[in-house]
Amino acid sequence: MxxxxxxxxxxxxxxxxxxxxxxxxxxxxxxxxxxxxxxxxxxxxxxxxxxxxxxxxxxxxxxxxxxxxxxxxxxxxxxxxxxxxxxxxxxxxxxxxxxxxxxxxxxxxxxxxxxxxxxxxxxxxxxxxxxxxxxxxxxxxxxxxxxxxxxxxxxxxxxxxxxxxxxxxxxxxxxxxxxxxxxxxxxxxxxxxxxxxxxxxxxxxxxxxxxxxxxxxxxxxxxxxxxxxxxxxxxxxxxxxxxxxxxxxxxxxxxxxxxxxxxxxxxxxxxxxxxxxxxxxxxxxxxxxxxxxxETLPLRMERHTANALEVATFLTGRPEVETVAHPGLHGSRYAALVAKYLPRGAGAVFSFNLKGGREAGARFIRELNLFSHLANVGDAKSLVIHPASTTHRQLDDEELRGAGISPGTIRLSVGIEDPRDLIWDLTRGLEAAATPASEDDEAPIGETIECPL
Amino acid sequence: MSSVIACELPPPLPADGSGPDLGQYQDAGTIRRLLTSARTVAVVGLSPKELRASYFVGFYLQRNGYRVVPVNPREKEILGEQCYPSVAAIEEPVDIVNVFRAPAAVPGIVEECAGRAKAIWLQYGVIHPEAAERARELGIEVVMDRCMKVEHARHLGRLHWLGFTTRRITARRPEAP
The missing domain is CATH 3.40.640.10 (Type I PLP-dependent aspartate aminotransferase-like (Major domain))
Structure with a gap:
């Protein structure tokens, strides 16, 4: 000793x-x-x-x-x-x-x-x-x-x-x-x-x-x-x-x-x-x-939560978005509990609802470049999933609502990248979501899109 | 009664914080110094039954290099060592008297420790602030409401091998066992 x-x-x-x-x-x-x-x-x-x-x-x-x-x-x-x-x-x-x-x-x-x-x-x-x-x-x-x-x-x-x-x-x-x-x-x-x-x-x-x-x-x-x-x-x-x-x-x-x-x-x-x-x-x-x-948990969580709040705040101001369920947002029903239990930040995983339902969700996902489309959360990399076209694909709209999910619900896990790059990426996704596509590029999520070359 | 009060949970202290200040008897620096300097430990209330906590502690201390002196009036020999009926009857110098008895027995044990032991160590739940105060007056160091096996494993042993919190934070290289 x-x-x-x-x-x-x-x-x-x-x-x-x-x-x-x-x-x-x-x-x-x-x-x-x-x-x-x-x-x-x-x-x-x-x-x-x-x-x-x-x-x-x-x-x-x-x-x-x-x-x-x-x-x-x-x-x-x-x-x-x-x-x-x-x-x-x-x-x-x-x-x-x-x-x-x-x-x-x-x-x-x-x-x-x-x-x-x-x-x-x-x-x-x-x-x-x-x-x-x-x-x-x-x-x-x-x-x-x-x-x-x-x-x-x-x-x-x-x-x-x-x-x-x-x-x-x-x-x-x-x-x-x-x-x-x-x-x-x-x-x-x-x-x-x-x-x-x-x-x-x-x-x-x-x-x-x-x-x-x-x-x-x-x-x-x-x-x-x-x-x-x-x-x-x-x-x-x-x-x-x-x-x-x-x-x-x-x-x-x-x-x-x-x-x-x-x-x-x-x-x-x-x-x-x-x-x-x-x-x-x-x-x-x-x-x-x-x-x-x-070892780096404190550093990462500070960045995760700051980025997530910035992204959530951005989404609340967008016309393509119906609702944002980030508990740390001003006016959240959980504001008092966040102040008590989560003063350093309310986490980095949250969901929001797109106008336009399933199709808008799929168009949004397809347009993203930085957000990885996968079934996990809590990565240094930003992650996204659209339950209605993936994990809950077998459910009709009514069944989805029973599970607390809307056809246009998107779940984000916000990573530690530069927030302006994340907002750039999401902006492109939101614009695509609001633009109904022509029939020829309506390939479902998860299917191979053939390269023209 | 109980020779088996052991590593049981301590009784809850009053929620308003009015309970005895046990922290003064649980100083990590003192505990570490006692554990590293002691050689002979008398275990009062040591049970011969292998599944009792007192036996776990006695067995552990013996395996970790301490000379264990059992104090139990009902037994002749435990852990291969001669039993004594009381602390007063022990015929050799003792560094620590480790107590697995009901709190009511502690004042008497403290008096017996005078001139015989350097420290008295009261196991989980063996809480008696007045007796502890008296021990200090007699020049005897006191640890209270702590398990000697756990503290040894925390400071000098392998508590961390089972994922338990040791609170040992250091970048210094430990000596290899």
Missing amino acids: SEREVGAETREFGFATRAVHAGARPEPHSGARATPIFQTTSYVFEDPEAAAAYFNLQEYGNTYSRIMNPTVAAFEERIANLEGGVGAVAFASGLAAQAGAFFTALPPGDQVGASRALYGGTLTQLKHLERKLGFGVTFVDPDEPDNWKEAVRPETRLFFGETIGNPGGNVLDIDAVAEIAHRHGVPLMVDSTFATPYLCRPLEWGADIVVHSTTKFIGGHGNSIGGVVVESGRFPWDNGKFPGIADPSPAYHGLAFQATFGEYGFLMKLRAETLRDLGACMSPFNAFLFGLGA
Whole structure:
């Protein structure tokens, strides 16, 4: 131990410092300053006693990379630190991370109160889990905290919402919803993918679990799929409602995770049982890229949010646009919640509605040059999708509206390029949207347009 | 009663912040100094049962190079070490007395520590501010409402290998284990 480190113990380092340093001390054996990629499945034990201690969870030791890996751990600690959690467990994707949290907290028969404005992939996952694993799900309109009270059943064990809804831009009143959850002895889990810990830290507002698709802004470069679960360490899992966490585990000779590991109980269970059993671990290489991405999270989020607000403001002034659903815009119905929870910016993903429906949307997309037409968000590059001609193509206009989407809805994920270039690109798209094309260039999105040469 | 109060969650403090100031007993610099300087740790309330938190902590400390002295009047030997019925009965110098007992037992343990131990370390939930004050009067350092295993793993060990927050921020190269 270096005595020189003393003094750093008690200093409250700032967010940007922690984004660069948390979890990634120099590697002691080689002195490597960048976090090494420990591309190994397994780890040689010092002796049989050490092996036994690791498998009994009596000592913190590496056993197998499905359960833990030093490169992944460096990334986990970084995100846990930035969120203000006691720890984190990384998964192969954001959906896997959510599933891991559900598996750990809920036996069959339990019920989840969930925002109906959740990301579509999450809604689908919840509906499948309900059918296949016997969880109950009650969906609520998340905008009024009182609605969450009505979702409570005797078997309710979890509330689940998003800091910023996708794609509607709903902002969750975390404080109020957490208070309702705790009054009923259940934790609040928040998907904070769109906010990132730079814009909002739900644990500071009373949430108990935060999940991320690290694929998005945390990674920030659209190169890897991953997810993470962060926990506060404060929720009383031994309050009688969570025997799966508090009671002795048959998988570890009767070990009671909560009594033995205290504030680490939930995360130990999540790692040593759920991740072990589901197997959806994050690869060391992806963890390296996510950790690298997280170093620049503060810089990127400042640029993302500033660009997004500039683009949204531009769109509100255009005659081709009906509505813009950016929660940070002046006059937004979420203005008070943005001021409270998202003072640094209301994210960089939002949707707007074009006049002219499906055809206008397709013409808009086809004309864009900088915005990438794809199904992702949170890349350094600006991204766009027109749900009615892609992800929701099979639905007619009425069904679309049922899903909260208009035929002319466009979703943008605004990148970190020069905003004037983004506005140049969008201007060309808007002009094309307003100009009905002749029949011969009406090729549907996704079909090859043959080159004349 | 409980020889197994261990790494359980601390009881919630009053929401208005009127609870005892535990921060003065949780200083990271002090904790680190105690962990690096101590050699012998008496564990009061050490259980012989492998699944108890006190056993996890005793086992861990022993594996990490500390001499562990069990204090448990009902047992003869735990972790291969002779048990003593009380702190007062221990026949060798002790650096830290690590307590897994109900808070009510702490004042008596503090008195026994006088002249025998340099520090008393109260586990999660073992909270007794008056006894801590008395220990300081006796020249005994106090850590309260912290787990010795977790803090060792945080400052000197491998807590970070499981993705837990250590709050250790440094660009200095650590010594290789």
